[in-house]
Amino acid sequence: MQKPDKLYIENNVVDFELTKKIIGRLDSVDIEYVEDYKKIGFDKKFVDRANEDKDSLALGQKKGEVLKSIGRMQDGQYYLFHEMDCRYDCEYCYLQYYFQTKVPVIFVNRCEVIDRMKEVMQLHPKTYFHVGEICDSLAFDDLTDFSLELIELIKDNENSTIEFRTKSTNIDNLLSIDNPPPNIIPSWTMSPQIISETLEHKTPNFSERLKAAKACQDKGYTVGIRIDPIIIYEDWGNGYTQMVDQIMTTLDPKQIDYISLGSIKLHKLLVDVIRKRFPKSELLLGEIFPGEDGKYRYLKFQRVEVYKKIMSWIREYDSSIKVELSIESEDIKELVFS
Numbered sequence: 001m002q003k004p005d006k007l008y009i010e011n012n013v014v015d016f017e018l019t020k021k022i023i024g025r026l027d028s029v030d031i032e033y034v035e036d037y038k039k040i041g042f043d044k045k046f047v048d049r050a051n052e053d054k055d056s057l058a059l060g061q062k063k064g065e066v067l068k069s070i071g072r073m074q075d076g077q078y079y080l081f082h083e084m085d086c087r088y089d090c091e092y093c094y095l096q097y098y099f100q101t102k103v104p105v106i107f108v109n110r111c112e113v114i115d116r117m118k119e120v121m122q123l124h125p126k127t128y129f130h131v132g133e134i135c136d137s138l139a140f141d142d143l144t145d146f147s148l149e150l151i152e153l154i155k156d157n158e159n160s161t162i163e164f165r166t167k168s169t170n171i172d173n174l175l176s177i178d179n180p181p182p183n184i185i186p187s188w189t190m191s192p193q194i195i196s197e198t199l200e201h202k203t204p205n206f207s208e209r210l211k212a213a214k215a216c217q218d219k220g221y222t223v224g225i226r227i228d229p230i231i232i233y234e235d236w237g238n239g240y241t242q243m244v245d246q247i248m249t250t251l252d253p254k255q256i257d258y259i260s261l262g263s264i265k266l267h268k269l270l271v272d273v274i275r276k277r278f279p280k281s282e283l284l285l286g287e288i289f290p291g292e293d294g295k296y297r298y299l300k301f302q303r304v305e306v307y308k309k310i311m312s313w314i315r316e317y318d319s320s321i322k323v324e325l326s327i328e329s330e331d332i333k334e335l336v337f338s
Ligand code: SF4
Pocket: 085, 086, 087, 088, 089, 090, 092, 093, 094, 095, 134, 135, 136, 167, 203
């Protein structure tokens, strides 16, 4: 994968094994040592930081909890706080306002993540780990080999599942595993080609992601597909039909664990950031309105219509595939699935 332009290293992690490994893999990269990764880029204006710092990388130490569970997650579900922020730059990404530092960070005290995962696997009869809630799970995997560590940890533990959420094609480690265990699920966020090329900056485009998902299926993985966020643009119907056609004719539906659908939801602070960074963004042209929680979404009837249509296109290929809605209210779910 493309090397970062610059590597920041916190002084207190210089001697960590993972720090040395990453430096070794980024031969001749420009290195700057810093006291605290959280202050990187603070000499610049927010927008300049957001536009420029994603091409760098920081290595730091995660202090505090390395696994987190949030309200919408069921008992035994956690996301990993092993990296923070992302080298990609999707216009709708909530991380744009969520963290003030804009440089992606790899926390090199990874053994703490593994130890904590072992602990929670003892606590619950079933565990589900999301990798990629606050980062892209595979974007730096060629530098860290973290996927290999996680697969080793979980391969004999049938009651635990790890999902790698990604838009990346950085799958060499996944492909190096023979007979991958069924409880490892790489899942790709898919968007029509035009959206992937115009709103999801620096990401592999839709065709490249689909190729990566297919390669993983061929290797034996069951994959997840996330069509989220769905973006309503002028020709959205054609864009999404073609995308569903390509997914369903390229992939083996029997090796798709689920397809989840979700539509755009933008926190007010995120809308402000998008206005500043991408004033002509397609996202701001649609009819989005704040809901009860203050997040901007399409109107309910539009969401229901879009979900139903996309679901029907999927069902034309496979009537039994698991289709779910991501973060939607019960009344919307009822309207869509009834
Ligand atoms: S790939 Fe995911 S985490 Fe990365 S910028 Fe896009 S939406 Fe955000």
